[in-house]
Amino acid sequence: MTTEVDAAVARAFTAEWGQVVATLIRLTGDWDLAEECAQDAFTLALRRWPGDGIPNRPGAWLTTVARNRATDRLRREAVGAAKLREAGLLEVAAMSPEPEPGHDGGVPDDRLRLMFTCCHPALALESQVALTLRTLAGLTTAEIARAFLVGEQTMSKRLTRAKQKIRHAGIPYRVPPAHLLPERMPAVLAVLYLLFNEGYSATAGAGLLRRDLGAEAIRLARVLVRLMPGEPEGAGLLALMLLHDARRDARLDDAGDMVTLEDQDRGRWDSAKIAEGVGLLDGALRRGRPGPYQVQAAIAACHATATDAARTDWAQIAALYGTLTRLVPSPVVELNRAVAVGMARGPPAGLALVEALEASGTLPGYHLLPATRADLLRRLGRTAEAAAAYREALDLASVPGAATDTERRHLSRRLAETTAAS
Amino acid sequence: MKYMLLICGDESAAAHADEGCGGWSEEMLRRGVLQGGAGLRPPADATTVRVRDDKVVLSDGPFAETKEQIGGFCLIECADLDEAIEVAAKHPAAAYGTIEIRPIWPA
Numbered sequence: 323m324t325t326e327v328d329a330a331v332a333r334a335f336t337a338e339w340g341q342v343v344a345t346l347i348r349l350t351g352d353w354d355l356a357e358e359c360a361q362d363a364f365t366l367a368l369r370r371w372p373g374d375g376i377p378n379r380p381g382a383w384l385t386t387v388a389r390n391r392a393t394d395r396l397r398r399e400a401v402g403a404a405k406l407r408e409a410g411l412l413e414v415a416a417m418s419p420e421p422e423p424g425h426d427g428g429v430p431d432d433r434l435r436l437m438f439t440c441c442h443p444a445l446a447l448e449s450q451v452a453l454t455l456r457t458l459a460g461l462t463t464a465e466i467a468r469a470f471l472v473g474e475q476t477m478s479k480r481l482t483r484a485k486q487k488i489r490h491a492g493i494p495y496r497v498p499p500a501h502l503l504p505e506r507m508p509a510v511l512a513v514l515y516l517l518f519n520e521g522y523s524a525t526a527g528a529g530l531l532r533r534d535l536g537a538e539a540i541r542l543a544r545v546l547v548r549l550m551p552g553e554p555e556g557a558g559l560l561a562l563m564l565l566h567d568a569r570r571d572a573r574l575d576d577a578g579d580m581v582t583l584e585d586q587d588r589g590r591w592d593s594a595k596i597a598e599g600v601g602l603l604d605g606a607l608r609r610g611r612p613g614p615y616q617v618q619a620a621i622a623a624c625h626a627t628a629t630d631a632a633r634t635d636w637a638q639i640a641a642l643y644g645t646l647t648r649l650v651p652s653p654v655v656e657l658n659r660a661v662a663v664g665m666a667r668g669p670p671a672g673l674a675l676v677e678a679l680e681a682s683g684t685l686p687g688y689h690l691l692p693a694t695r696a697d698l699l700r701r702l703g704r705t706a707e708a709a710a711a712y713r714e715a716l717d718l719a720s721v722p723g724a725a726t727d728t729e730r731r732h733l734s735r736r737l738a739e740t741t742a743a744s
Numbered sequence: 745m746k747y748m749l750l751i752c753g754d755e756s757a758a759a760h761a762d763e764g765c766g767g768w769s770e771e772m773l774r775r776g777v778l779q780g781g782a783g784l785r786p787p788a789d790a791t792t793v794r795v796r797d798d799k800v801v802l803s804d805g806p807f808a809e810t811k812e813q814i815g816g817f818c819l820i821e822c823a824d825l826d827e828a829i830e831v832a833a834k835h836p837a838a839a840y841g842t843i844e845i846r847p848i849w850p851a
Contacts (some may be wrong), residue, residue, distance in 0.1 A: 444825055490846045493746040494824035502826065 327371045334380040335364055337462030340538065342384050346456075347495060350392050353485045357457065359395070409425040421727035431545050433458060435497050441509040442493045449484035454513045455520065456481055459538060471723050503550060506609040510546065511559050511615065514539050518563050536567060547602075554606035558616035561606065564599035565622035568592040580732040584631045596626045617646045636666035653684040661694055669698045689718035689725055691735060700736070705744035746848040749781070753841030758786055758815070764829040766836050772820065777831055781818030812842060815816045819848075 341559020342363060346356035363384045377383040440453040467477035487493070498506045518539035541685040543560040550556050581587075594597040603619045621642045628634040643659035656679055674694045685691045695709035716733045719725035753760075761783065772778035780834040787806040794801045806813055816837070822828040827843070 376809045442825075444829070491845075492747075492822075492828070494826050498826065 324372055325561045327368070329375065330371065330376045330380065331367050334367065334384060335460060336538070338381040338384055339364075340433050340436070340458040341381055342388050343457050343460075345385050346388050346392055347430055347436060351495070355392055355395065355456070356388075359391040360384070362391045368743060375565040377663065403467070430652075432599075433620070433649075434540060434549070435495055437510055437542060438497050438506060439488065439493060439495050439504070441513050442488075443506065443509055444491060444493055445484055445487060447509070447512075448508060449480055449487075451516055452477060452514050454517060455485050459517060459520070461520075468723050475650040486576060497549070497594065503565040504553070507546075507550065507553055507556065511555060514546070515542055515559060515563070515615070517542075518566075536563070536570075539563060540567060554609045555613040557606040557616045558613060558619050561602040562615055562619035562622055564595045564602070565619060565626045568599065568626060569597035574728070578728065579735070580728045582732075583625060586631075589631065596623075596680050599623065600627065612645075612649075612651045614646060615644055617649060620680050621646070634665070636662055639689055640666045653679060653682070654688075654690075657685065657691060658692055661697075664698050664701075669701045673698045673702070687718055687721070689715045689729075689733075691715075692718065696736065696740070700740055705740045709737060709740040709744055712740060745824060745828075746762050746850075747820050747825075748846045748848055749820060749828075749835065750812050750814050750846060751818070751835065751837045751841060752843040752844060753815050753837065754810045754813075754828040757761055759836070760837065760840060761815070763836065767842060768835050771834075772818075772831060775826075777820050777822060779819040779842055781816065782804045783816040784814060786814045786815075815841065816829070 337362060342360040343356050346359055346473070347353055350356060352376050366387055367380070371377075404509050436458055437454065440457060441450045445453070452466050455466050455541060456463065456641060463481060464474050466481075467474040472480075518536050540560070541565050543556070543563060547553075547556045547560050568591050569583075569586065572588070572590040573581055573593070575581050599619065600623050601624055603616065606616050607620070621639055624635050624639050624642070640659060640662035643662050644654060659676035660672045660679065662672075663675055673695065676691070676698065679685060680691060680695070691713045693715035696708045696715060699705075699708035699711055712733055716737060718729065719730050719733055750827060769778060775793065783835060790804075790806045792802075792803045792807050818835075820831055822831060823829075828845050832845055835843060838842060
C-alpha cells in the first residue's frame with residue numbers, strides 16, 4: 323500500500339504541483355507562501371493517503387489542503403487589520419476559485435498565467451527559466467542548479483531575487499492582453515522548449531526520459547496554441563515537441579540504453595502524435611510566417627515521416643538546417659547541419675564542416691562535437707581515429723552535469739566497438 | 745503602484761531639451777498617471793554633495809561621469825509594471841534616450 327501511495331503522490335507531484343502553486347499565487351499573491359503551502363499539501367498527502375485512500379481528484383484535494391493551509395498561516399500571522407482582511411479575502415476567493423474570465427472568453431489557466439509572469443521580459447532570461455522550472459515543474463533548487471551548472475546557493479539567490487522583483491516592481495500576475503501577446507510569446511516559447519528538453523534528455527537525472535515534464539510542456543503548449551491560434555510559432559513549437567515525443571518509446575532499448583535514430587524500430591513510433599504534429603505544422607506553415615520552431619518541426623517531420631532510415635530525405639534536412647542557421651545562427655545548429663550534410667553528401671563533406679567548427683573554437687567542452695566527428699570517422703572506416711574521438715567525447719561527457727548516464731553508456735559502447743575493430 | 749521614470753540620454757539628447765513631450769504629459773495627466781516631474785539642466789550645471797567626517801565635500805559635475813546622464817524624471821502611478829512600461833515607451837525621450845523605471849518604496 324505504501325509503495326502504491328508513494329507512487330500516487332509522486333504522480334500527483336509531477337501532474338499537479340504547477341497547478342497548486344499557480345492557484346495559490348493567484349489567491350495569496352505570495353510566491354513563497356504558495357510554494358510552502360503546496361509543499362505542505364504533498365507532505366500531508368503522504369501521511370493521509372495510506373489511511374484515507376487516494377482521492378479521486380488528487381489535484382483538487384491538494385489545492386484545497388494548500389489553500390486551507392495558506393488561510394491558517396495568514397490568519398496566524400495576521401498582526402494587523404490588513405493581514406486579517408487578506409485572510410478574509412482568501413476565504414471569499416476560496417468559494418469562487420475562478421474569479422475572472424480570460425480575455426479570450428475562456429477560463430484562464432492559472433498555469434498559463436504563472437508561465438507568462440515567470441517569463442516576463444523585465445526578468446533576466448536565466449531567472450525566467452529557473453522560476454518556471456521551480457514553480458511550474460516543481461524541480462528543486464538543487465536540480466535546477468545542476469541543470470545550469472551553477473552552485474545551489476547561486477541558484478537559490480537567483481530565484482529569491484526574481485520573486486522579489488516580481489513583487490517589488492509590480493509585475494502583474496496575468497496572461498497579457500492581446501496587444502502585448504506577440505512581444506511576450508517568444509520568451510514563453512523559449513522557456514517551454516527548454517522545459518520540454520529537460521524532460522526529453524534530462525540533464526540532471528540518471529534516466530533519459532522524464533515523461534511527465536515533457537508532457538507538462540506539451541500540455542502548456544496546447545493551452546498556448548488554443549489561446550493564440552494565429553501565432554504560427556506556437557503551433558510550430560507544439561508540432562516540434564509532438565514529433566520528438568512520438569519517438570520516445572523507441573529511443574531506449576529494453577536494457578535502458580539509447581538507440582540512435584537510424585537504428586530505432588519505427589513501428590514503435592507513435593503515429594497519432596506524428597500525424598497531429600505534421601497537421602499542426604502544415605497549418606502553421608500555411609500562414610507564411612516561418613520561424614525557428616516551424617523550421618525545426620519541419621526537420622523533425624522529415625525524420626518522422628520517413629518509412630525507414632535509408633529513405634530519410636537528408637538533402638531536404640540539410641537545406642532546412644541551412645535556413646535555421648540563417649534564422650538563428652548558432653554553433654550547435656551548425657553541428658547538426660554537419661550531421662545532415664554528412665548523410666546527404668557523404669561523411670567527408672560532414673567531417674569538413676565539423677573540423678571547421680572545431681577550428682572556430684565556438685563549442686569548447688561540448689561532448690557532442692567530438693562524438694559527431696567520431697561517428698563520421700567510424701563511417702569512413704577510420705576506426706583508430708574514431709576511437710580516439712569517442713574517448714575525447716566520453717571524457718567531456720564525464721564532467722558532472724554535462725551528459726546523462728544513458729549518453730555516457732552509448733559513447734562507451736561505441737568506444738569499445740571501435741577499439742576492438744582498430 | 746508608484747514608479748519613478750528616470751529619463752537618461754547621452755549628450756545628443758540635450759538637443760531635444762526644448763521639444764516638449766508631444767502631448768505625453770497631457771495624456772498622462774488625463775489618465776491620472778502623471779503625478780509630477782521635471783526636466784533637468786545639463787550635468788555641467790550639477791553640484792555633488794557628500795558629507796565625510798562631518799565635512800561637506802562639494803564637487804563640480806554629476807555623481808558619476810557616465811556617457812548617459814539623467815535629463816529628467818517623472819513620478820507616475822500605475823496599475824502594474826506593464827502599464828509603467830507602456831507609459832515609459834510612449835514618452836518621446838524613449839525614442840532617443842533610455843528610460844529607467846524604478847518602483848518607489850511604499851510610504
